[in-house]
Amino acid sequence: MNLQSGAAAASLPMVHALDPVAAVVAQSCLHLDHKQYDKYLDLMTDDCRYSIRYYSPDIGRDMVLLDHDKPNLANLLTAIVSHVTLPGRLLRQASVCAVETDAGGDVAVTSTIIVIHTDLDGTSRLFCAGRYQDRMRVDAGKLRLAAREVVLDTRDLGPGCHYPI
């Protein structure tokens, strides 16, 4: 097993034992952790919108930190390799907390999320904490993300990062 790439771990069948909603959330974390961006994007409907937000008590405003449709998110992900990026790895740990189905059949899913950064020396630190607020629907025979809003509690993100959360 190649532990360095994480590819083997990402392909473990574990997620298939989860319910479909939890499986989408878990796979989204694993694919981003392992920088498998094509697989990550495949979890999304074509009209999916991704955003990162937090409320700033400093200026008393809701703030948008990243907001993309799927094509522009794909552009962003494709270009990451051209940047000087955060060394080490991110590990996203999500726990599904609430699942509700609306009249149109979409599923609203709230998960808590913490992201751990492990640096090149193997030291792990909390990078951020917050929630995923997802909307999911069945599209082309699979449950997919129709919208993901990452709402962060953490506002000091250090130098920041190029990766979605």
Added chain:
Amino acid sequence: MSRTAKAWETPPDIPVTDFISNSIYTDPDLFREEMEKVKRRSWKFACHISEVPNVNDFRRVNHVGVPLVVAHTKEGRIRTFINACSHRAALVVRELSGSAATWNCLFHQWSFDNHGRCIGIPRSEAYDSVGLCKEKLGLREVRTEVRLGMVFVNLDDSAPDLDDYLGNALENLVAVMGDPDQELEVFHYSKAIVQANWKQWHETNMDAYHEYLHYVNRRVAMRGEGYHDRTWTIYPGGHATSTPQRQRYENVKGWHSRAALPLPGLEPDEFRTVKIFADTNILCRSTVMRIDTSTPLTPNSTLVEWRGLGIKNESAADRAMRVAHHNQFWGPFGRNLFEDAHAIECIAEANENGGGQYSILARHEDLHIQDDALLRTFYQEWSRLMGRCAHDPSKKYEVMA
């Protein structure tokens, strides 16, 4: 060839103004001294007027580790106080921002108004025997001035006036920030503790040569028209601005020209920047502005604050566009910000225990954009205020003719 220890420790054989000793980033005694001689005596950008837009609004800020509160009084003045109770120095204002005409200290319920007056002391008669009364126990006021919507503070009551301090350094911002019909307001605020010296953050803002670091700058700026023809204008006191440039945002896949809705006074796609000594940087990228400033915490850690500004009362669609443009470069998930912050953390890590001896500031390009003149000017001003040479801080600085 590689260098021996002796060669490595020997100062570079170049003019002394063209290099600095890296000890000025790490020496704790120098750090304490520069807080006193450089930072506490300099005018500091504290916040933007739009952060306290209404009477009684307040905003907490920090300057050289001292907690301050900026207040908008009923007379329309912006005033600033040290945010510490006159009794036992607990924070009087604990919220980061808000609206209140009076503030109560949580500890013993002493109260103050936003003019800094002490207006209430529970059972104050117990202080009568030593002659203490409310009139003697107001908050410590901090000098405060507003220019082009930017609130500046100074902890030194004997420092020069702000206009003398700035000179003409804001002249390139008058059209952008001074239009009464298109006032700016802060829509983005983020802050982070970066593991590097405060000067290293400001160096990234004064050093255009480092644009090679940035994937998007290599495309947007360096492939823009006349990139290397731009020149710096350096003002007395260590401030600076550069000639503008039309940049090519469309050179990044999925990005587009910013020709629509430029900020007041800017041409479509124009980039403009102003540097204010000792720690404030203003960047205009056609549709959006960033102001950043820093607060030293230790020699090797710095609180950096970033603000993004758009036009007050603009439509939701226009604001969304400016927010998107802001976030392309800036904010914690912008394409540039990590690279700058990570770069200085790499420098700080190497320097922390003497891994670096000297930093070279020796690019001479007749003030063209990648000339190190700004860095040299910054350290000349730093040396003047410190009374020490930046290339060898053990030596007394003498003003050169």
